Amino acid sequence: MPLDPSSDIRRVVAGRVEEIPPGERKLIVPFRGRAGIGVFNVNGDYHALRNLCPHKLGPLCTGRVSGRPEAVAPPSSYAGEPEIERDGEIVRCPWHLWEFDITTGQCLVDPKMRVKTYPVAIEEGEVVVYADPADLPPQPPSGAAVPATMARGRSAE
C-alpha cells in the first residue's frame, strides 16, 4: 500500500512470505530491550501485534499459540467433551497467561483490553508491516533505509 508522504507510519519488511509459514511467527524490531512486533501467520493470513502485553507489559508475542477449549457442560455430565475452537488463533502471554485473539488483538480475559495491532500487507512476496513510529527504534539518520528485520530474540518454540 502506498504511503502518504505526510504520514508518520513506517513501512517495515518482516521477511519473505515463505519465512513465516502458517502457524509460525516472527519477532521483528525489538526495541529498548523488549517490545518489538510479532508477525503471525494464522492459516495463511498475516497479523502483526505489538510484543507488549497491555496487562503487565510482558513479551506477549513470545507466548504459546493455541486455541480455546470450549465445553457446553461439566465433564461429569458426559455431554461436555471440550472442543478446541479457533486453534492457532490465540496467543497466551508467557507472563500470567492472559490470552489474546491474534486476528483482532482482543484480550479474552478482560474485554476492555486489547493489544495494539498494525496493518500487514503482502507486497512482491514480502510481508510488510505498517507500524507506528512510536513503537519502532529511531529512524536511521539517512532516512531512506527501513531497518531490516533483526535476528535477535529467541523463537518461543
Next chain:
Amino acid sequence: MATTLTREQTRTRVKPAVIDGDIHNDLPSPQALLPFLPAEWRDYHARFGTFGYSATAYPRINPNAARHDAWPPGGGNPGSSLTFMREQLLDAWNIEYGILNCLIGAGARRLDQSAAVAQAINEWQVATWLDPEPRLRASLVVPYEDGQLAAAEIDRAARDRRFVQVLLIARTAEPLGRRKYWPLYEAAVRNDLPIGIHFGGSGGFPFTGAGRPSYYIEDHAGMAQAFQSQVVSLVCEGVFEQFPTLKIVMIEGGFAWLPPLMWRLDAAYGRLRAETPHLKRLPSEYIREHFWITTQPMEEPTKPAQFHQLLDQLGMSDRLIFATDYPHWDFDAPDQAFPVRLDPDLERRIMADNAKGLYKF
C-alpha cells in the same frame, strides 16, 4: 475503552534497586546434584535410582509452572542457568538482592534421604549460585518433616550468612504449630534466621479441608487455605510464646484473607481463651508481631481503590516484601506489581526496605 500503551509508558525508565524475596533456582538435571551427595547416597542412586523431585498432583498448564520464555537458551530447566537468570531478572530489573527459594526435594517420605538431599542442595546452592553471584542470597532447604534433622542442617549450614532464612512448604504433614517442628524453630532462633513458608507441598492429605478437588485452579487458588491453617496453628499452639523472637515469612500465599482471619481469631479467643490459657495476647497481636508476607501473587480487588482499604485492614505495611516468583508463570514484574499507585515512601519500603530490615542486608 481499548487499552493501548503510549510511548511514554513503554520508555525504559531508570529502575530503582529492588529486593526480590522469591526466586526459584533449579537443577539443570537430577544428575547435577550427585557430586554434592555423600558417597552412600550416590551409590543408592546408582543402584536404586534417583527419586522424583516434584510431587505435583495436577498438570500446571506450563511445564515446571514456568514462564514460557524462561527456558534457558542453552538447555536445562527454567531457573537452572545463572547466566540467563542474570539477563532475564537480576540485570533486567536492577535486583539489589534476590533470595533463592529452591523447591527441590526436602519433603521426601524417607527422612534420612530427605536430610541428605537437603544438605546436598544447600552445598550446590553455595557452589553454583552464592559463590558466583554476590547479589544472591538463599533459603536453607531442610528436611522439615523431622525437627531434629532439620535443626542439625540449620546448625551446620547457617554459619554461611548468605543463607538468610529457613525454607518450609505450606502443605506439611501436620500443622506447623505442632511440637514435632519445634526443634526446627529453636534452631532457627538460635541462628537468628527467619522461617519462610512457601506455596506448595503435598503433605500427604487432601489439599482442602473438604477432600480432594479435581482441578489445578482449585489447587492454585486454594493454597490460601494451607497458609491459613499454618497461621492458626502457629498462633494457637503457643509457638510464639515459646519462641518470642521467631520470625515467619509467608511466601506466595497472598494476604487479603489475613485481616478477616485475624478478626475471627480475636473474636473466638475472647470467648474461648479458657482452652488456650498459654496464649497471653490476642491472636492478631502475635500475627502482626511475628509475620512477614511477600507480595506475589497478591489478591487484586476488582475496584483497585479497595487495595488501599486492604492494606489498611492488614496493618502490616512494614511487613510486606516484594517478590517476583521468577521463573514461574505468575511472575510479577517490579514496575507492574501493584494494582494501584502507592505512596512513594510505602512503595520504597515494600520494594526494598522491609526486606533489608528483616534479612539484615
